[in-house]
Each structure stands twice: as C-alpha cells, then as structure tokens.
Amino acid sequence: MNDHLLSMHDLTAADVVRILDTAESFREVGTRVIKKVPALRGRTVVNLFLENSTRTRISFELAAKRLSADVINFSASGSSVAKGESLKDTALTLQAMGADAIVIRHSSSGSPLQLTRWVDAHVLNAGDGTHEHPTQALLDLYTMREKLGHLEGLRVAIVGDVLHSRVARSLSVGLVTMGADVTLVGPPTLIPPDAPGWGVHVSYDIDGVIPKLDVVYVLRVQRERQRLEYFPSVREYARLFGLSRRRAAMLPEHALIMHPGPMNRGVEIDSDVADQPASVIEEQVTNGIAVRMALLFLLLGGRREDAA
Amino acid sequence: MSERVVILGARVVDPVSGTDDVRDVVVADGRIAGPEAADGAERIDAEGLVLAPGLVDLHAHLREPGDEHKETVETGTRAAAAGGFTAVAAMANTVPVTDHAAIVHEVRDLAAAAGLADVFPVGAITTGLAGETLAEMGEMVDAGVRVFSDDGRSVPTARLLRNALVYATAFPVEVVIAEHAEDASLVEDGHMHEGAVSASLGLAGRPAAAEEIAVARDLAIARATGGRLHLCHLSTARAVDLVRRAKTEGVRVTAEVTPHHLTFTDEDLRTYDTHLKMNPPLRTAEDREALRAGVADGTIDVIATDHAPHAVEEKEAEFDRSPPGTIGLETALAVVLTELVHPGVIPLARAIDALSVAPARILRAADHGGALDPGRPANLVLFDPGDTWTVEPPFVSKARNSAFTGRTLRGRVRATMLRGAFTVADGKPTR
Numbered sequence: 190m191n192d193h194l195l196s197m198h199d200l201t202a203a204d205v206v207r208i209l210d211t212a213e214s215f216r217e218v219g220t221r222v223i224k225k226v227p228a229l230r231g232r233t234v235v236n237l238f239l240e241n242s243t244r245t246r247i248s249f250e251l252a253a254k255r256l257s258a259d260v261i262n263f264s265a266s267g268s269s270v271a272k273g274e275s276l277k278d279t280a281l282t283l284q285a286m287g288a289d290a291i292v293i294r295h296s297s298s299g300s301p302l303q304l305t306r307w308v309d310a311h312v313l314n315a316g317d318g319t320h321e322h323p324t325q326a327l328l329d330l331y332t333m334r335e336k337l338g339h340l341e342g343l344r345v346a347i348v349g350d351v352l353h354s355r356v357a358r359s360l361s362v363g364l365v366t367m368g369a370d371v372t373l374v375g376p377p378t379l380i381p382p383d384a385p386g387w388g389v390h391v392s393y394d395i396d397g398v399i400p401k402l403d404v405v406y407v408l409r410v411q412r413e414r415q416r417l418e419y420f421p422s423v424r425e426y427a428r429l430f431g432l433s434r435r436r437a438a439m440l441p442e443h444a445l446i447m448h449p450g451p452m453n454r455g456v457e458i459d460s461d462v463a464d465q466p467a468s469v470i471e472e473q474v475t476n477g478i479a480v481r482m483a484l485l486f487l488l489l490g491g492r493r494e495d496a497a
Numbered sequence: 498m499s500e501r502v503v504i505l506g507a508r509v510v511d512p513v514s515g516t517d518d519v520r521d522v523v524v525a526d527g528r529i530a531g532p533e534a535a536d537g538a539e540r541i542d543a544e545g546l547v548l549a550p551g552l553v554d555l556h557a558h559l560r561e562p563g564d565e566h567k568e569t570v571e572t573g574t575r576a577a578a579a580g581g582f583t584a585v586a587a588m589a590n591t592v593p594v595t596d597h598a599a600i601v602h603e604v605r606d607l608a609a610a611a612g613l614a615d616v617f618p619v620g621a622i623t624t625g626l627a628g629e630t631l632a633e634m635g636e637m638v639d640a641g642v643r644v645f646s647d648d649g650r651s652v653p654t655a656r657l658l659r660n661a662l663v664y665a666t667a668f669p670v671e672v673v674i675a676e677h678a679e680d681a682s683l684v685e686d687g688h689m690h691e692g693a694v695s696a697s698l699g700l701a702g703r704p705a706a707a708e709e710i711a712v713a714r715d716l717a718i719a720r721a722t723g724g725r726l727h728l729c730h731l732s733t734a735r736a737v738d739l740v741r742r743a744k745t746e747g748v749r750v751t752a753e754v755t756p757h758h759l760t761f762t763d764e765d766l767r768t769y770d771t772h773l774k775m776n777p778p779l780r781t782a783e784d785r786e787a788l789r790a791g792v793a794d795g796t797i798d799v800i801a802t803d804h805a806p807h808a809v810e811e812k813e814a815e816f817d818r819s820p821p822g823t824i825g826l827e828t829a830l831a832v833v834l835t836e837l838v839h840p841g842v843i844p845l846a847r848a849i850d851a852l853s854v855a856p857a858r859i860l861r862a863a864d865h866g867g868a869l870d871p872g873r874p875a876n877l878v879l880f881d882p883g884d885t886w887t888v889e890p891p892f893v894s895k896a897r898n899s900a901f902t903g904r905t906l907r908g909r910v911r912a913t914m915l916r917g918a919f920t921v922a923d924g925k926p927t928r
Contacts, residue, residue: 277813297815298699299769318817320699355699381696 193312194484195301197323197362205367209331211483212476218255219478228486229258235288237279238315239265240296244450244474245315245325249292252481258489261288276300280307290489293317311488319353324484325449326359328477330367332469333404335476336445341368346398348374348430349408349457350419352381356449357408361387372398375408375430378419395430399439406447407432410457423456430457437462445469500917501525503535507543507879511550512850513868522548524875527917531871543879546911549849551583551876552830553865555753555856556648556729556801558822559585559616561607562600563592568806568895570604573826574613576804576894578920580826581878581910584857584865585614586801588648589621596621596632598640605641613920613928615876617860620645622661622674628653631661638668643861646675648729649776651711653681655718662724673751673859675727678711678736679703679777688817690763690778698767700816703778705733712736716743719750727859728752730803732777734787741796751859753799754788756832757823757900761785771812771819772900775803789836792851793843799859800851802829806896823900827892832901834882834908845882853878864916875917884909893926 191199200208218224234253238246246262253260263283270279276295283291290311293301298318305312316322334340345364351357351373364371371389373380384391392398399405410426420426427433437446437459446458446468454460463470504522511517525534559573568576570587577585587604589595595604601618608616620637622645624630634645645665652658658676665672684703689695691702712728716739719726731737731754740752761779773779791797805822812819825832833852837843843851857866864874887905890897913921920927 275810275813276815277810295815297817299816302769303815318699319701358697358699382691383693383696386693387697 192488193301193305194323194488195305195312195314196321197326197359197366200363200366202366202368205327205330205363208327208480208483208487209334211487212331212479215482215486216476216479218482219475224255225257226255227257229253229256229489232258232289232489233287234258234260234290234292234485235283236260236262236292237283238263238294239270239276240294240316242294242316245294248474248477249315249481251478253485255478256482256485258485276303277307280304284308284310290485313484313488316355318355320355321359322355323359324477324481325356326363327484328473328480329360329406329447329449330363331476331480332447332473333445336469337403337443340364343369343403344401345369345404345406346372346374346402347406347408348395348432350379350410350414351375351384351408352379353411353414354408360406361389365389374398376420376426379414395436396439399436400441402440402444404445404447405432405440407458409449409451409453427456432458432462434459434462437465437467440467447473449473500919501534501538502541503538504541504543504548504879507546507548509548509869510845510849511869512846512854513550514870516869517846522869524877524914524917527875529869529871529873529875546879546881547845548869548877548879550853550866550869551878551913551915552581552852553584553856553860553862554582554802554804554826554829555586555799555859557585557587557804557826558590558806559587559604560806561591562603566808570607570616571611571613572893572895573804573806574608574611574616575926576824576826576892577614578913578915579893579910579926580828581830581880581913582826583614583876583878583913583915584617584860584862586617586619586644586856586860589619589646590626590649594621594625595619596624596626598636601637601640601642612915614915615862615865617644617862618642619648619675622647622652623657626650628657631657631664634665634672635668638670638672643670644673644675644727644859646677646729648675648677650681651677651679655714658715659718659722662718662722662726666724670861671725673725673727675729676711676715677729678708678715680707680710683707683710688774689766690780692763692781694763694766698769703776705735705780705784708733708777709735709739712739716740716748716750719743720746720748723749726750730755730758730777730801731788731791731797732758732780732784734784737787737791737796741791744796751798751855752791752796753801754792754797755801755803756825756829756836759785759788759792759800760832760836761900769816771814771816772823772898772902774816774819774821775823776821789842792837793847798851798855800829800833801856802826806894807898809897812898822898824892824894824896824898827894828888828899828901828906830878830880830910831886831906831908835906838882839907875914877914878910879912880908880910882908
C-alpha cells in the first residue's frame with residue numbers, strides 16, 4: 190500500500206484483496222458488545238469534511254473510534270474555512286496539531302492530492318468533487334465479494350449520471366482492476382465521451398443489459414442536471430433509465446441491487462425495488478465501517494496483534 | 498541616459514531586412530548609428546550572441562490599475578525587459594476596465610515613468626468587458642489605442658462582434674479587433690481541455706469545439722465585413738486549419754499562440770498543478786503539433802505570452818478555484834528557442850519575426866520590431882542562444898505562477914536596450 194489512498198488507480202488487485210481481507214477481520218468487531226480494539230490507540234485521525242456529508246463522515250468516525258484512535262471532526266460551516274482560510278493553511282494547522290491521518294471530503298477534484306504536498310499525514314480521499322470516492326468503491330467491492338463469492342468475471346452495470354459521479358469513477362476502476370466486466374448505462378449526455386478508454390462497455394439500453402447482470406449499481410441522479418439540459422425531465426429519465434419494478438424483475442435471481450445513497454426514490458430507483466431482498470443497500474453501509482477500519486489500520490501501520 | 502556603444506561580433510538577425518550575419522552594430526543617441534559613431538563608444542564583445550530587434554508582446558496582463566497585488570506596470574515591464582521585450586500590449590481587464598481614454602493615459606504614464614518598456618494599452622471592445630455595448634473606441638483611438646479586445650471571453654453575440662469590426666473601419670488608422678475565441682456556453686465552469694484526461698481527473702472540460710465554433714464564427718464575420726480581426730492564443734488544430742484557409746481566401750486575419758500552448762499538453766495536468774491551468778486550456782499533443790506547424794508556415798503570425806500574473810495564494814488553491822494563466826515574459830524567448838528553434842521546427846529568423854516584427858506591425862508600434870538600420874530607434878535584445886538554465890522563482894515579475902518552473906531551457910537574455918538605454922545588462926535588470 191502507498192502512504193495515501195487518493196484514487197483506485199493507486200491500488201493493485203493484490204492491494205484490494207488485502208484491504209478486503211483485513212476488512213473482513215474487522216467486521217466481527219462491529220458485532221461485539223464492546224465494539225473496540227486498541228489498534229490505533231494514541232493516533233489522531235482528522236475528518237476534514239469541507240463538503241456536507243453525513244453518512245461518510247459518521248462511517249469514518251466510527252471506524253477510527255473502533256480502532257481506539259482520537260478523532261477530530263472538522264467541517265466547513267462554523268470553522269476557519271468559513272472565515273476564508275485556505276485549504277493549505279487549514280492543512281498546515283492540522284499538521285501542527287499532529288494529525289496522523291487526514292480524511293478529506295471536498296467539492297474540488299484533486300484536493301486530496303494537493304493536500305499530500307502540504308502535510309506529512311496519511312491522506313484518505315473521502316470523495317473529491319467529480320473525481321473519485323475510493324472508500325465507497327472498496328466497500329462496494331467488499332459487499333459484492335461477500336454476497337457473490339468473487340469479483341473476477343462479475344457482470345456489473347453502473348447506471349445513471351456517470352459523468353458527475355466520483356463513485357462511478359472509482360468503482361469502474363476497482364472493478365476493472367479485479368477483472369470484472371463493467372457496463373456503464375445512462376443517457377449519452379451523462380456518460381463521459383472517453384469512457385470506453387476506461388476498459389468498460391457503454392450502453393444506452395438498460396433493458397438489454399439487465400437480464401445478464403450479477404450486479405446493478407444505481408447512481409443518484411441530481412435534479413440539478415435537468416436544468417443544465419443533460420436530460421429533458423425527471424419523468425423521462427425514470428422511464429428510460431430508472432430501476433423500475435419491471436426492470437428489477439428482469440434481473441437474474443442471484444443479482445444484487447446496489448446504490449451508494451442517498452437515494453432519490455422514484456427517480457433512479459422505485460421505492461419498493463430499493464426495499465426488496467436483492468437490495469443490499471443497508472449492508473453497504475455496515476460494510477463501509479469495516480472497510481474504513483481496514484484502510485486506517487493499513488495506512489497507519491497499526492499492530493496486527495492489537496487488531497484482535 | 499542613453500549610451501554610446503558598439504556591439505561587436507554578434508549574429509544580427511533582422512527579418513525585416515532579411516539580415517542574418519555577423520557584424521558590428523553601433524548605438525548612439527538612442528538610435529542605431531553608422532560605423533563613424535563607433536569611435537570612443539563603449540565596446541561590448543558579443544561574439545556567439547544574437548542581436549535582434551527588441552521583442553514585442555502582443556498579449557500581457559500588467560494588472561494595473563486594480564490588481565496591483567498581482568503585478569504593476571513597473572514590475573511587469575521590468576519582467577518584460579528581463580525577457581528581452583521592449584514593447585508590451587497591456588490587456589484591458591484592469592479595474593476599472595481600460596474602456597475609456599483616462600485609463601489608457603494612466604497606464605501609458607505609469608509605463609513612461611518606469612521607463613522599462615513601451616506599453617501599448619489594449620482597449621476593451623465592450624464597456625466594462627460586459628459584452629453588451631460598444632466601448633467608446635473613437636476616444637481610445639485618439640489616445641493611441643490600435644488594438645481592442647475583450648480578452649478572457651468572446652464577444653458574446655455575432656451582431657456585437659460584427660458591429661465592432663465594422664465600426665472600427667471608420668478610423669483613419671488600422672484598428673484591430675482581437676478576439677478570445679471560445680464559445681461561452683460550452684466552456685461554462687470548465688477547467689481544462691475536455692477529453693480522456695479531464696474525464697479521468699473529474700474536472701469539467703472546455704471542449705476544443707468551443708474554440709472551433711468561435712473561430713469559425715469570427716472568421717465568417719471578418720469575411721463578411723472586411724474587418725480586421727486578430728485571434729488570440731489559438732489552442733486547437735482545427736482552429737489553425739480554419740485560419741489557414743481563411744487567409745488563403747483573403748480574410749483580414751492574424752493569429753497568435755502562446756509559448757505554453759506550444760509546450761504542454763493536457764496530460765501534464767494529471768498532478769492537478771494549478772500553474773498549468775489556462776484559458777484556453779492546454780490541449781492534446783496533436784493540437785500542439787498543429788500549433789507548431791502553424792507557426793512554421795506563418796498561419797500563426799505571432800507568439801504572445803498571455804503573461805497572467807497571480808498572487809501565490811490565488812494559485813495555491815484547489816484546481817477549480819484557482820484562476821487561469823501563467824506568467825511568461827521572462828521565459829518566452831527561451832521557450833521558443835528550446836521548443837521550436839533548437840529542434841529545427843522554425844529558423845531563428847521566424848522566431849524573431851513572431852516575437853517582434855509581426856506583433857509590432859499589428860500594434861502599429863513603429864519604433865519596435867523594425868530593421869536594424871542606421872537612424873532607427875535602438876530597441877534591441879542581445880541573447881545567448883545556447884545558454885542553459887533552469888526556471889526557478891523568484892522572478893523579476895511580482896508573481897511566481899510560472900508553468901515553466903523546474904524546466905530547463907536553452908537561451909538566455911544578456912541585454913535589452915530601450916531607445917539606446919540598457920534596461921537589462923549582464924542578464925540583470927539595470928533598475
């Protein structure tokens with residue numbers, strides 16, 4: 190593993206397997222009465238969340254606390270950033286406070302990489318702009334492997350606003366790294382023109398793709414995109430690309446329905462589809478904590494014997 | 498103030514008279530003089546060096562008035578002199594905007610007080626650069642403005658650009674309308690060239706088509722009106738093709754390219770280095786080759802810096818929040834020598850033409866970019882074409898945002914002379 194986790198491009202297949210295996214060993218901690226191991230006792234993890242996020246921040250916070258790290262939450266509103274402090278000055282402040290790891294969520298693509306130039310701490314990208322969200326991709330890979338037994342050869346469709354999705358970027362890279370067969374599905378205006386260069390297929394016909402899938406991964410579609418003329422209406426989007434009951438019924442029996450959340454029920458996914466047994470959306474959340482524990486543990490070099 | 502010097506044994510490159518040979522040049526009373534004036538003059542051994550007409554930058558942002566924290570006319574012209582320039586066109590996006598004669602006079606007075614390079618203020622085409630109504634061009638022409646530009650954005654409607662081109666034909670001198678050619682609706686919120694790299698970096702793109710559309714539109718209007726159009730900082734292969742064809746059809750158009758577009762590609766942005774963020778953006782290797790070919794065959798007349806100083810903290814920001822642009826005055830000549838002349842893409846005379854003669858002609862800067870004949874004003878640059886150096890801050894410019902930092906360049910200015918007075922001597926600004 191590298192010093193930082195910035196992009197799924199940084200990880201080999203062996204790295205991914207090691208992270209997922211480590212996560213598996215940490216999952217059990219979450220089922221204990223006392224959900225804590227001393228692996229990162231005395232280490233400081235800063236959650237630098239400069240873009241609003243509840244679930245990812247809480248997930249990282251729980252992950253760090255279950256490893257006994259000291260956790261500091263730093264968010265944009267009400268902080269020095271709201272007073273105009275630059276990212277660099279904020280970073281230098283955190284450095285001076287002795288942060289061992291900085292988990293950064295930021296609306297600007299590339300900001301985690303920039304952060305590594307200013308601090309010695311390990312940097313974990315918790316989502317940067319429309320670039321990447323590698324911890325989400327890893328928890329998704331974890332969930333797929335857990336439910337389906339393997340990643341190689343899996344047929345996965347990622348459906349929706351790929352163009353603006355950091356989740357889609359990271360997950361595509363991760364799946365391709367692990368030998369899965371990925372198809373991006375959505376209106377052509379929301380598929381990056383160079384997507385075939387990522388080693389994936391592109392389709393605009395969800396009905397043709399669905400019957401052959403092991404996983405359908407549904408992305409959140411922001412209503413904002415309609416204003417910018419990417420598609421005519423939410424109604425038409427739902428009709429052409431939404432995961433309706435009819436479409437969900439076309440999935441093979443073993444196939445998983447996944448979504449990174451938060452969902453727009455009735456837009457990209459029908460409400461009762463989201464709640465049906467094939468949907469593993471809640472498990473994705475639970476697995477997220479174990480995967481983030483594994484990443485903090487591996488990056489910060491926690492002692493294996495303290496992880497038990 | 499002005500010295501009497503004889504420059505001995507330099508290779509004199511003067512594209513106007515077609516001179517490229519080793520000879521002595523005498524300067525007296527601010528002008529180039531005949532050999533009879535050499536007696537008693539200071540002797541400068543220039544063996545192995547090149548002497549050429551002082552460079553002329555058709556596109557610089559000197560930031561004054563308004564953004565003096567980035568650059569001032571004095572620091573900007575000192576940087577210009579350090580780079581071998583004797584004349585600079587100062588873009589109109591000052592605060593307040595250079596859209597009336599008072600600012601034109603102010604900028605030129607500041608330059609005269611500094612005495613480091615002649616500054617030719619560029620007037621705004623539209624009031625406040627707002628793209629709505631024509632600025633009072635006549636008043637600015639009377640104040641000496643010969644080039645108008647809303648640089649930073651295209652004139653938004655075809656009608657407004659047409660009216661500007663037609664209106665400008667009224668004046669007794671040739672007035673040039675210079676366009677930043679990018680279709681605004683396609684580049685909104687974009688931060689780099691749209692393509693595989695932008696898709697991978699998750700940065701919104703500025704597609705090549707945005708430039709092609711604007712260039713095609715502007716050329717159509719120039720053709721229809723007979724107006725005199727200049728296209729700023731071309732960046733795409735197809736735009737070069739469009740200009741090439743328009744020129745063969747007799748459209749009155751000139752075009753420029755920057756040293757950075759001749760050097761970098763979008764691949765260089767993979768590190769999110771804000772110093773490489775430009776408008777128009779750095780394009781593909783194919784585009785870069787087409788730009789080089791355009792300079793070589795004369796489709797692109799001018800190499801201009803688009804010197805865009807920014808404060809350190811402004812560039813040390815997130816990529817999407819950082820302002821676009823690089824400084825360029827101190828590196829332009831060396832970059833052109835390194836990227837184009839030494840590899841044999843263009844001969845040295847073409848480089849001097851693109852960096853001095855052609856921009857002086859467009860600016861109507863009669864004292865600059867001319868033949869090195871006796872009687873002409875002694876605006877000169879003396880440089881060592883083979884000297885190798887690495888670009889490092891600090892710069893003579895107030896700013897540090899150079900895209901070229903860390904690059905090793907071949908070619909270095911030894912002396913710059915403005916009307917017979919050294920603004921740079923022994924490679925350093927004299928004041």
